[in-house]
Amino acid sequence: MQKVCYDDSSLKSLISPDVYTSFADQLEAVETMLNKKTGPGNDFLGWLELPEEHSPSFLDSIQKQADDARQQCDVFICVGIGGSYLGAKAAIEFLSSTFPQQRTPEVLFAGHHVNSDYLKDLLSHIEGKRVIVNVISKSGTTTEPGITFRVLRKWMEDAYGQEEAARRIIATTDPEKGALRKLAERNGYRTFDIPDNVGGRFSVLTPVGLLPIAVAGIDIKELVSGAREAMKYCSGTDLTTNIAARYGVNRNCLLREGKTIEMLAAFQPQFTFVNEWWKQLFGESEGKDRTGIFPASVVYTTDLHSMGQWMQEGLRTIFETFLRVDETRETVEVPHFEDNEDNLGYLVGKSFEYVNEKAYEGTLKAHRDGGVPAATITVADRSADSLGQLFYFFEKTCAYSAYLLRVNPFNQPGVEAYKKNMFAFLGKPGFEDFE
Numbered sequence: 001m002q003k004v005c006y007d008d009s010s011l012k013s014l015i016s017p018d019v020y021t022s023f024a025d026q027l028e029a030v031e032t033m034l035n036k037k038t039g040p041g042n043d044f045l046g047w048l049e050l051p052e053e054h055s056p057s058f059l060d061s062i063q064k065q066a067d068d069a070r071q072q073c074d075v076f077i078c079v080g081i082g083g084s085y086l087g088a089k090a091a092i093e094f095l096s097s098t099f100p101q102q103r104t105p106e107v108l109f110a111g112h113h114v115n116s117d118y119l120k121d122l123l124s125h126i127e128g129k130r131v132i133v134n135v136i137s138k139s140g141t142t143t144e145p146g147i148t149f150r151v152l153r154k155w156m157e158d159a160y161g162q163e164e165a166a167r168r169i170i171a172t173t174d175p176e177k178g179a180l181r182k183l184a185e186r187n188g189y190r191t192f193d194i195p196d197n198v199g200g201r202f203s204v205l206t207p208v209g210l211l212p213i214a215v216a217g218i219d220i221k222e223l224v225s226g227a228r229e230a231m232k233y234c235s236g237t238d239l240t241t242n243i244a245a246r247y248g249v250n251r252n253c254l255l256r257e258g259k260t261i262e263m264l265a266a267f268q269p270q271f272t273f274v275n276e277w278w279k280q281l282f283g284e285s286e287g288k289d290r291t292g293i294f295p296a297s298v299v300y301t302t303d304l305h306s307m308g309q310w311m312q313e314g315l316r317t318i319f320e321t322f323l324r325v326d327e328t329r330e331t332v333e334v335p336h337f338e339d340n341e342d343n344l345g346y347l348v349g350k351s352f353e354y355v356n357e358k359a360y361e362g363t364l365k366a367h368r369d370g371g372v373p374a375a376t377i378t379v380a381d382r383s384a385d386s387l388g389q390l391f392y393f394f395e396k397t398c399a400y401s402a403y404l405l406r407v408n409p410f411n412q413p414g415v416e417a418y419k420k421n422m423f424a425f426l427g428k429p430g431f432e433d434f435e
């Protein structure tokens with residue numbers, strides 16, 4: 001059942017049906033490029049069919065490792081950055097209980113920045129606990145997770161001795177190449193493969209995301225079957241059914257209207273890291289060749305009290321995509337008090353969801369009146385099925401949107417620039433000339 005809806009009815013005044021007709025040829029060409037794998041970056045299109053290609057036995061093997069890990073550790077640390085971290089973090093934050101203390105085992109993240117204070121706090125947090133480390137890097141050479149893994153590997157070897165540490169380290173990396181693959185082979189770590197044809201930010205449904213997500217107790221078969229469901233409605237050139245293509249076309253039209261920033265505005269705090277994952281997906285895929293919409297995000301109603309002012313009255317180069325859940329897991333109602341000193345008596349018996357819904361309706365109207373074009377993505381619930389659909393929907397939208405912009409969504413040449421300078425400043429052999 002389709003659990004992701006995209007409502008762009010309030011864009012009608014800006015984007016007419018004629019505009020959609022004018023996109024027909026381009027969309028047809030993009031659809032062919034994706035299906036026949038003839039577009040730029042076509043060797044990184046493995047994510048397109050992943051949900052159908054994962055066999056039950058493959059998912060069982062991940063689940064088995066996750067079940068073992070759940071027995072053997074109190075803390076499962078994922079070491080990775082960018083696409084090797086954000087998908088799992090997004091899924092776990094969206095689908096788990098709110099407070100880390102309510103989660104067992106704890107799935108924690110490291111190697112996504114360079115910060116001694118964070119690492120020291122992590123090391124003191126894991127003292128005396130049973131730990132498993134999952135080091136995740138497709139290239140196997142990324143600096144942040146690389147140096148972080150050195151610290152954790154040392155901690156593990158000191159705590160457990162080399163042999164037991166090796167049993168407690170899992171490497172997720174390229175099937176053949178890279179320093180991490182070599183290190184894993186030399187030390188006898190268990191390994192999971194990242195398919196060659198799937199890039200980092202599209203890898204949440206590979207072992208990169210699936211293992212930590214399963215360790216967090218989330219049903220990965222349901223997540224993958226959700227993505228499989230989305231494959232059905234996120235394909236074809238019919239813009240009334242293919243909501244990914246429609247969202248991609250709308251982004252393109254809005255950019256042509258001078259809307260260079262997209263604000264993904266979630267109305268549930270559990271979306272915070274889905275927002276972060278989305279920003280990486282669209283930012284790294286589209287922001288090149290001096291084009292691309294700048295992806296920004298907020299979580300309402302929290303940020304209505306900070307960014308709300310800018311959204312209402314700032315520069316009109318922005319459009320907004322609301323992201324909401326139809327059904328929360330719980331319902332809390334506003335309680336009654338005789339005194340009514342706070343004048344909130346008119347809300348007695350109303351649920352927080354009702355109040356949130358009215359806040360959404362009020363914001364949509366206010367921002368539209370303030371000149372911000374807006375559309376809304378609604379996800380049925382906080383289930384793995386819904387999230388699997390949402391992940392795939394966003395990935396497919398990103399491919400349509402970038403190809404319509406004529407950029408290669410699957411490379412990230414710009415990321416290398418800072419690295420070359422950093423390596424030169426750090427004195428890495430071979431980078432002397434970049435200083």
Ligand code: PA5
Nearest residue numbers: 082083084137138139142200201
């Ligand atoms: O999307 C991407 O390719 C990047 O964000 C990578 O995921 C990120 O740079 C980490 O790379 P790696 O997994 O090689 O360590």
